[in-house]
Amino acid sequence: MPQSAGTATSPAVDAPRAFTASTAAQRRLHELVPGGAHTYARGSDQYPEAMAPVLVRGEGARVLDLDGNWFVEYGMGLRAVTLGHGYAPVADAVARAAHQGVNFSRPSVWELEAAERFLAQVPGAEMVKFAKNGSDVTTAAVKLARVATGRDLVAVCSTQPFFSTDDWFIATTAMSAGIPQAHRDLTVGFRYNDLDSVRAMLDAHPGQVAALILEQATATAEPAPGFLEGLRELADRDGFVLIFDEMITGMRWAAGGAQSVYGVVPDLSTWGKALGNGFSVSALAGRADLMEVGGLNTAAARAFLLSTTHGAETTGLAALLAVADTYAERDVVGQMETQGELLRAGVEQAAAEAGLANHVTVMGRASCLVFGTRDHEGNPSQAFRTLFLQELLERGVLAQSFVISAAHTDADVELTVEAVRGALEVYGRAVEAGSTDGLLRGRPVAPAMRERAAPRRLPDSGPEQATTTPGEVGR
Template identity: 45%
Template sequence: MDELHPHGRAAAARLRQLVPAGAHAYSKAADQWPVTAPPLLARGQGAFAWDADGHRYTDWFAGLTCCPLGHAHPAVTAAVTRALQHGTAFQLPTTMELEAAETFLGLVAAGDDMVKFAKNGSDTVDGALKLARYATGRTLIAKCADHPFFSTGDWFIGTTAARGGTHPEPAARTLDFPYNDTAAIEHLFTTRGKDLAAIILEPVRFTPPDPAFFARLRQLCTQHGTVLIFDETVTGLKYHLGGARALTGVHPDLTCWGKGIGGGLPLSALTGRRGLMELGDHARPLPGRPPLLLLSTTHGSDTVALAAMVATVNEIAATDALARAHATGAELRHTVDAVLAEAGLSGHIRLTGYNCFLGIETTANDQVNAPRLKALFLTEAIRAGALVRGIFYPTAVHTTEHLELTTQAVRHAADVCARALDGHASASSLPAATRRPL
């Protein structure tokens, strides 16, 4: 692929000399993508992205799912332009903060009373845990072991393979539990309930939530005074406008939001019930307790990101954008399933999860193991112009044209995978599976 990306390869090499790993998020680093992936992207429009060498791709990840309306959506661009013309940073709260809070609590975090905005998901997750510890006087945190990422904080990173440089004590106060396992969560509360400050999990990933599990989890948290936190950094603005928590049948005490809420601009949010969130008012500490500095971010209130959020949420609500995205996902699933069946791959490659967020799973045979089969499928799909890395994220701006181009790319990838599974590829010619650092 070097001959296809001469400018991109050279620029990426220069970037890596200036930025550790050549990326500001580990999931964007070159070792997390197939070798056919473009080294650097230059611009995006709708559901297309172009690399530094001018090649166009059908984008199925939308900026790590940060762009639910696609790249450079006119409504978002117009809102950002207006905000820029009126100033972006002020030394006191602004009217934009009031509009943003009312919009977010009214249309997205319905049922919650208060919100704090910040810039990334780790900030709001860590703030939620700090708030839970303050409210309960406890220090233990339990996280869902089946969910891949919660925070850059030591409490989480210290439990992973990438724990270098972290302090061991926060990680030692972090416990695990499996998703949808009622017996496990009951055992956790039986043995450690009096010490649990918070339970944190994503409401859904690719496996549907079990209503009985969530009902029991809500009951146990209430019974033991443990704060229930949903991390909707990824799931927000995908399953429903009000998030994936609607799928669980229960309402958490606190919810963390991020990724797509800013319409492509950096924004995260922590929402919750008033009794908890008001503890974050540093001027009103609990009696006999020091004040809590919940979240203090200079740029959490910048008018540009807040304006982008208001425009994004209003556009989604006004145009039924999520329903259209789900319909696109259903059509994509049907088409991909048909192509895989045609290639004889139904037992080896399949799409999982909801139509709004489709995972790619692979099954091995004697010729190719599952991780390398997935790597081969992604490598060839990208080679053919579909920019996908393990997840298809349909949006309202994916059109028939994007689906047709992706069908061609998937057909090419399926043909290559079928030949490999039939033994027509040497082990040395197969791409290595991506190794995640966490």
């Protein structure tokens, strides 16, 4: 595996770190950008107070901030980076494409090559259309389903965190201000791994559900035996369109997505994030008869489908092709799983040795790990999570989660485990004292999706927010 940058120049794990320049830059960002960042999961409220690094560059699995601090990074661009920051084959392919022209008045050969490669990679998908972000393609999938079925309602998995920034989904969240109630009334919910909740939802709205959308698996939950198969049977029986959201699972579970792992083929699937190793490219794929509703060969009313200026700009498609080449050349997912298991074992051993195995836990698929943080009474805790983040940052690890990449070397994992050992020493003192007071500098982190701006001090907010990485809130 490629060597991470910063090994020779990174400070020692226990070296003090200043965040003066980053804090000043973050303050200026708040004056210019609502929320101080362009994704809520990247907001300064997701990090310990005055310890939110503003980054300059990244190499491999490490990133450099404005104060000259190197960190081993996890989360990797909200799970979008699987090959490492600045991965040369992808960056070079993008540069070559840019020099040949980025945007034209007619389709480019990049569109043809990317479509052929993508459809060969995803068995069961017959057509594909590219875009720039995940929200656009999930909304496009919903629109196709409504046109194809003549129905209005959309069923979303209400126990999963995020599907789109558009009104049909955001109307169901705590941040629904500005969205008419009529939009909320068109979205209904069901629970993951609960076919009875799906049947009950369909019975409550007979013949009205156009689409059902969910992630086949998450960082902390695998599909129960028969669940996905049951959804497929219900879709075939009831006539709704089954949509699998592969934003996270695609390229992390397998190059062919989670659908190739679990063996259930959706009607439509939506892709993004790691498809371009962080470059902006997303995809809507699926059955030809559904996709053609937005094409030229349809007898039905045409859907206005992803007609955007930048949808097929060449650099994103060049990134997709270069990523596909790398996945064909080596077992990227296998490398992530190997390093993820190494990290899991190291953190769990450190927690056990510290007597904190029930307080700091590691969960999920090895290529997509998250950690849980519990207080002295065993309850999920934002304050204790913040203390853990604080102590990891002090020791050179930037980790809202433990989501890994194929660029994380053994040395990166070893540094991380040593940082965890040091963080757990402080964490253990908080558990013993029954409080983070005197150890946590500043306010606790806040849930990314919340109705109101956070007060300076926040109460603990429950298990889902405390144990799930905020990186899930973004498309």
